[in-house]
Amino acid sequence: MPDRPIYVIDDSEEVRDSLAVLLDSIGYRVRTFASALDFLNVVRPGWSGCVIADVRMPGMNGIELIKELRLRNIRLPVVIITAHADVPMAVAALKAGAVDFIEKPFRDEVLLVGLKLALSTPADEVGRPGGASPQSRLQTLSDREREVMLLLVAGHPNKVVAARLGISTRTVEVHRAHVMEKTGATSLADLVRLACLYEQAEDNPAQDD
C-alpha cells in the first residue's frame, strides 16, 4: 500500500515539511505542494494515491480543490486537514466528497486511519459525498435522537438544542451520548459524515426503497 504516493498541499511551509517527514518515517512516498494551483498544474487523470489538503489557503481552498478535481475527472481521494474546524466547514468538506476531515493538530494514528480509508476507497467510489461509512447505523436512532443529531450537526451548542426541542441540557447530553454510541461516531466530524449520508437518503427516498 505505501507504494502509492501521498500529495500534501498546505500553504504553511512548516506543516508541509513536518508532514512530509512524518509520512516518510512511516514509509509513504510524499510530494508536497504550496498551493492547490501548484498541484492542479501537475496532476493528471489516472494518478493514484491520495491527497492531504489544508482548507484555508490563498488562491484556491481545499474544498474548491476537491470540486475542481471532480470536474477534471481525477479520482484521487482527498483528506482535509484544517487548523480551525467548525461544523459548517466539516459539512461542506464532506458534502464535496472529502474522505475524512481532520483537525490540526492531530495524532498520527488519526491521520493514518484517514489515509488507510482513503487509499482503500475504490476509484469509482471516490467523490461520493459522505465517504464510505455504513448507513444502517442511523436507522437505529430514535426520532428524538435523530432530531438532536441534526441540530448538533447544524452547529448548535447543547444549550440551543435544548431550547429548540424544549428539553433540558442534561437530556440533550444524554441523547448526544446515545447518538455517538449507536452510530459509533468518535467525533463530531464523524457524526457530520453520517448525517450527510442521512440527508442524502432523505433527499432521495426512492433510492432508499
Next chain:
Amino acid sequence: MPQERASDAIPNSVTVLIACGFVLLYAVVTLAARAHAGGVAGFYPWDAGIALSVALLARFDLRWAPLIVAASLFAAFIREGEQTISIVAVWEAVSEAAACLVAALVLRSGRTPRPDLKRVRPVVRLFAAVLLAATLVALSTVAMEMLFSARELGEAFILGSRHFLSVATVLLLFTPLLLVCEVTRQEAMRRSLISIETFLQIVLLLVLSWEVFARFVNAEIHFFYLLFLPLGWIAARHGQAGVVVALAFLYLAPLMSDWFVPHREQSIAELQIRLCVLGMTSLLIGAMGSERRTTQERMLARQAELVHVQRLNVGWEMASALAHEINQPLTAAMNYTQATLRLMAAPSPDLERSATLMRKSLDQIERVGHIIHGLRDFMNKGELRLARTDVGETIEDAIRLVSAEAGAAGVDLDVSGFGHLPTVMADKTQLVQILVNLLRNAIQALSTSKPGTGLVKVSGRSRNGNVEITVADNGRGVAPEVRERLFEPFVTTKSSGMGLGLSISQSIAEAHHGQLTVESLASGGTAFHIILPSASQDSKDA
C-alpha cells in the same frame, strides 16, 4: 444600654472605646473653651462639644444620643464644679442632644449614610443641618433664660442669638473635619503634601490668623477678609480635604489667641459671623473643586478603560485567526515529534536525524510561545507607561498579531524602512494597538478586492525630530464625506464594528503628544500617518 445595641455594626471593644473617647474629648473641648469666659455666666462662645456630638451621631448611629446627654452633664460637672446636677444643666444637655439628633437626621438623609462633603449637595445639606441645630439650641436658650433665670424676652433673645452664632460657627468649622477625617487622611497620604506650595499656604494662614485673631482682633475686624485669600488658594489646590483642615485650624486660632490677646465679647460675635460666612463659602468652593477633580479623574479613567476594552475586543476578534496561527506550528511540532518517535523505534535509530527533528519541533513550539506572549501583552490591562520604544520591534509585534488575518484575506503585508529610526517615548502596547487597528482596517477593506492583489505597506521615516509611521493600502479609498468624520466615534463603513477604533487610536496618539492623520492617495488607496516625537532630540535624522 443603647450604645451596646449599636454594637451590631461595630465590635464591642470599639464601642466602649468610642464612648470613652467621646466623653473625654467632649470634656477636653469644653474645658478648652473655658479659656474665654467673659460676659455671660455659663456661656462659652467657642465650646465645640456640640460639633463632636453631631459628628458622633452622623458618623456612627443615632442611638448614641443619650451619651451626649451624659457627656454634656459630665462636662458641666467638671467645668462648674457643681456638687449636684442642676435642672439648667439637664435642660441644656437634653436640648443639645435633641439639636444634634435633628442635625444628624438631616446629614444622614442622603444616598450615602455618611455625608460625602466632596459633592455640593451634601454640603448644602450640612448647611441645613447647622441652621436647624443652631436654631433649636437658640430657642431652647431663650426658653430656659425666661423660665429659670426670669429674664426679659429681649435679653433672652440676645442670649439666644449669641448661642445661635456660637453653635453655627463650631458646627461649620469643626464638624466637617470630623465627618471626613479618614478620607482627608487618605488624600493626604495619596498626594505628597510636602511641597513648597503647601508650606507657603500654612505660613500664610498662620501669619494672617495672628494678625486677624490676635494683633488686630479688637481694633481692625475688617482685616478678617484677608483670610479668604489662603482659603481660596487651599480650596483650589487641595479641594475639600484641604478646606476642612484649614477650617478646623480657623476654629482653633481664635480659641488659642484668646489666651494671648483677650477678645472682647463684641469682637467674638463679629468674628463668628464672618467665620460662618467664610466657612460656608470655602466648603462650597471646596466641594465644587473636588467635584470637578473627581469628574476629571473619572473621565481619564473611563478613557483608559475604553482604550483597554477596545483592545480586548480586537484581541478576541483576532483570537480565531490566531488560533489558526497557533495551530500551524503546533501541528508541525507534533508531526516532527511523532516522526522522531517512529525513527527512535526503528531497530537502528538515526540519532542525528532525530536530533534535527527535535530541534525543528522546538523552534515551532517557541513560535507558539511568541504568538501567545504577544497576544497576552496586547490584552494586558495597564496604565499609560511611557518608555523608550523601538519602532521596528513594535511594528513586528503588530504584524505578528494580524498576519493570520492578512493571510486568510489574501492580503500581502510589506514592511520597510524601520532599520535606522530613532526610538520614541511611547507605551508599546498602546502603540501596537493603533497599528493593529490600522492594519486590520486596511486588511478588511482589501478583503473584498481580488485575491492576491491586496497590499498593505507599512513604512517608517524620521523627520524634524518626529518619527512617522505610515500604513497605506491599495484599496478603493474612503469617500470624502466619510473622511472628514473618520476619527469621530461611532463613524464606521464596516457592517459590523462600533466605529471606535480610529477614534481611540487618535486619542492614544494624542496622549503620546503625537498625531494620527489620514490621506487619500492619488493611486486610489488610503494612507494613515502616525506621527510621534522622537525620544531623543539629539539623534540625527536619517
